[in-house]
Amino acid sequence: MPTKKGTASGGTRRTPATGSRAANQRADAQRNRAKILAGTVTAISRNPDASVADIAAEAGVGRVTLYGHFQNRAELIEAxxxxxxxxxxxxxxxxxxxxxxxxxxxxxxxxxxxxxxxxxxxxxxxxxxxxxxxxxxxxxxxxxxxxxxxxxxxxxxxxxxxxxxxxxxxxxxxxxxxxxxxxxxxxxxxxxxxxxxxxxxxxxxxxxxxx
Amino acid sequence: MPTKKGTASGGTRRTPATGSRAANQRADAQRNRAKILAGTVTAISRNPDASVADIAAEAGVGRVTLYGHFQNRAELIEAxxxxxxxxxxxxxxxxxxxxxxxxxxxxxxxxxxxxxxxxxxxxxxxxxxxxxxxxxxxxxxxxxxxxxxxxxxxxxxxxxxxxxxxxxxxxxxxxxxxxxxxxxxxxxxxxxxxxxxxxxxxxxxxxxxxx
DNA sequence: CCTAACTAGAACAGCGATGTACGAGATACA
DNA sequence: TGTATCTCGTACATCGCTGTTCTAGTTAGG
CATH class of the missing domain: 1.10.357.10 (Tetracycline Repressor, domain 2)
Known part of the structure; x- marks a missing residue:
């Protein structure tokens, strides 16, 4: 199944279904996840309908990396x-x-x-x-x-x-x-x-x- | 200048600059303008970011007709x-x-x-x-x-x-x-x-x- | 220091919305 | 009744955003 190959921290979503708690990810990745969460708040505060690209930029992280942590926009916002x-x-x-x-x-x-x-x-x-x-x-x-x-x-x-x-x-x-x-x-x-x-x-x- | 040929009621915007008051348009057109304005309110009320297509549908009017009355979305909302x-x-x-x-x-x-x-x-x-x-x-x-x-x-x-x-x-x-x-x-x-x-x-x- | 985990960037496909262009048909109104 | 006005639908070009894939590079940590 090359589809599940999981670029970036796709490994984060190892657990199949919903409610995957903070898994065993590298300290590096955890920091980035926090940066993204923080960046989301500030980006959204500045512009209520900021794009995922905006948020990633605000967090100082690549857009693809962001998608590695959160499957889609909704999941990001919810998190x-x-x-x-x-x-x-x-x-x-x-x-x-x-x-x-x-x-x-x-x-x-x-x-x-x-x-x-x-x-x-x-x-x-x-x-x-x-x-x-x-x-x-x-x-x-x-x-x-x-x-x-x-x-x-x-x-x-x-x-x-x-x-x-x-x-x-x-x-x-x-x-x-x-x-x-x-x-x-x-x-x-x-x-x-x-x-x-x-x-x-x-x-x-x-x-x-x-x- | 075939560019300015003005499909639909482009004639409405005969006056060049801003602030064109209700011109000499056909009774027909005036009615449609009112329908669009009313439709805008109800469509937007139902869905805050309704598309122009949604609004036109709500008003019971073609999308192109709407663009005949209002140059763009912003002008429509403002009106x-x-x-x-x-x-x-x-x-x-x-x-x-x-x-x-x-x-x-x-x-x-x-x-x-x-x-x-x-x-x-x-x-x-x-x-x-x-x-x-x-x-x-x-x-x-x-x-x-x-x-x-x-x-x-x-x-x-x-x-x-x-x-x-x-x-x-x-x-x-x-x-x-x-x-x-x-x-x-x-x-x-x-x-x-x-x-x-x-x-x-x-x-x-x-x-x-x-x- | 070596490997697995993670990241970056570019490139691509898909979608939906905006605004424009055209051609043909309907309607007000003189 | 004739004509300018208005309308409709389709089609098209463009844009921005989403989500994916691939490749190559960097970093954490046993």
């Missing part, structure tokens, strides 16, 4: 997104969610904001390339964390209950994304972003106590 | 956006902006929401095709109207002044867009949208009176 989300998970899982709901929400938003700002463009690219279900699946953890907190806040009377949690969640997302976009085009100082986001979301979500 | 914005202007200019700022804001948002929901995808497509400056220019009117209202609200003490108007404006945009997206994927009842939007924006923007 980059998974990588970003895994890093994000590491950060977010450290955020203490106990105590007052509003304060915990503020902490979680502050940490999430940085991650959103970094991989917003990548997510947008993924939405074109991957089935929506897959995207959902990958975001499951992060989404569940925020949703759980919002629910608890509602139960405890900290957050308003006249709106469904799904809408609070959506609002949180779009405001963070909006801030990220404003930063990108230079209309918002990154320093101000977390404060501005909180300034909108907290009064909007908080249950009014007096009437 | 469709201009058309949508002009219609929008007709609606928004009727909204009474006097009286209490918060109430006026509510009225303006209610009217804007419908328009945003209709041409959100078109705007996204335009952002890829047209220079950002051109987009800005086209939105000038609508943007100025909302900005003026927010400013007045700040001066009158109705809206908070600890955030710049630009951020209030951005927030308004992203929340409306978010609602539109949620409607599109069927997670939000269009009926609820205006109420949900207000429920977020008003408490977020309103100056707290007591402390």
């Amino acid at each position: 980059a997104l998974m990588d970003s989300l895994e890093r994000g998970e590491d950060v977010l899982s450290e955020v203490p969610l106990d105590g007052e709901a509003a304060a915990a929400f503020q902490r979680l938003v502050a940490s999430s904001w940085v991650l959103v700002d970094q991989s917003r463009a990548l997510l947008a690219a993924a939405q074109k390339e991957l089935p929506a279900a897959r995207i959902r699946e990958l975001h499951e953890n992060a989404e569940a964390r925020m949703r759980g907190l919002l629910l608890r806040g509602q139960r405890e009377g900290a957050f308003r209950v006249d709106l469904p949690v799904s809408w609070l969640l959506t609002t949180t997302h779009v405001v963070m994304n909006g801030a990220s976009e404003e930063v990108r085009i230079g209309r918002l100082d990154p320093e101000d972003a977390p404060r501005f986001i909180d300034a909108i979301l907290l009064p909007a979500f908080t249950q009014k106590r007096d009437r | 469709a956006l201009m058309d949508s914005l002009e219609r929008g202007e007709d609606v928004l200019s009727e909204v009474p902006l006097d009286g209490e700022a918060a109430a006026a804001f509510q009225r303006l948002v209610a009217s804007s929401w419908v328009l945003v929901d209709q041409s959100r995808a078109l705007l996204a497509a335009a952002q890829k095709e047209l220079p950002a400056a051109r987009i800005r220019e086209l939105h000038e009117n609508a943007e100025a109207r909302m900005r003026g209202l927010l400013l007045r609200g700040q001066r009158e003490g109705a809206f908070r002044v600890d955030l710049p108007v630009s951020w209030l404006l951005t927030t308004t945009h992203v929340v409306m867009n978010g609602a539109s997206e949620e409607v599109r994927i069927g997670r939000l009842d269009p009926e609820d949208a205006p109420r949900f939007i207000d429920a977020i924006l008003l408490p977020a923007f309103t100056q707290k009176r007591d402390r």
Whole structure:
């Protein structure tokens, strides 16, 4: 079977089916894989529909080499997104969610904001390339964390209950994304972003106590 | 000069330079132009990067005919956006902006929401095709109207002044867009949208009176 | 230091989209 | 009813991107 001869690091994909974990590849190759993943984020951030050639150039790697690591564009995007989300998970899982709901929400938003700002463009690219279900699946953890907190806040009377949690969640997302976009085009100082986001979301979500 | 022979309604572009207003074209052609403009909106709404062929099919018109009306894709998108914005202007200019700022804001948002929901995808497509400056220019009117209202609200003490108007404006945009997206994927009842939007924006923007 | 793993680059095939050219047919409107 | 205007379909040239193949060179690591 000369077809499977596998140029470049085709050997990486030794394992037949999906879900091949980091195999026994050379240190060299692992470094390149990381470079490609990083390059994908920056290339996509600069231009949402960057070509594979663009990405390879950004990563400082040959286009063919890239194809050695990832079978096609979709797989590349998915890997980059998974990588970003895994890093994000590491950060977010450290955020203490106990105590007052509003304060915990503020902490979680502050940490999430940085991650959103970094991989917003990548997510947008993924939405074109991957089935929506897959995207959902990958975001499951992060989404569940925020949703759980919002629910608890509602139960405890900290957050308003006249709106469904799904809408609070959506609002949180779009405001963070909006801030990220404003930063990108230079209309918002990154320093101000977390404060501005909180300034909108907290009064909007908080249950009014007096009437 | 057989090059300029002008198949189809190339005659439409009789005027040499830019800004050719509706010329003396046949009633037939005018109808088709309208069909194409409408088709562009629906086609783009269904698929953000629909091809010219897709759009022509949606409009029920030959691809070549479309090129008779618009020289290239960019010109088509721009025309469709201009058309949508002009219609929008007709609606928004009727909204009474006097009286209490918060109430006026509510009225303006209610009217804007419908328009945003209709041409959100078109705007996204335009952002890829047209220079950002051109987009800005086209939105000038609508943007100025909302900005003026927010400013007045700040001066009158109705809206908070600890955030710049630009951020209030951005927030308004992203929340409306978010609602539109949620409607599109069927997670939000269009009926609820205006109420949900207000429920977020008003408490977020309103100056707290007591402390 | 030797071999297997990895990389680079050029070249190629395939696809889909854009924009143009042509020829013939349909339709408004005077 | 006649003619300029408009439309349609097909066909074509071009371009950029994807994914593959081949060859030759470089590097990691036992």
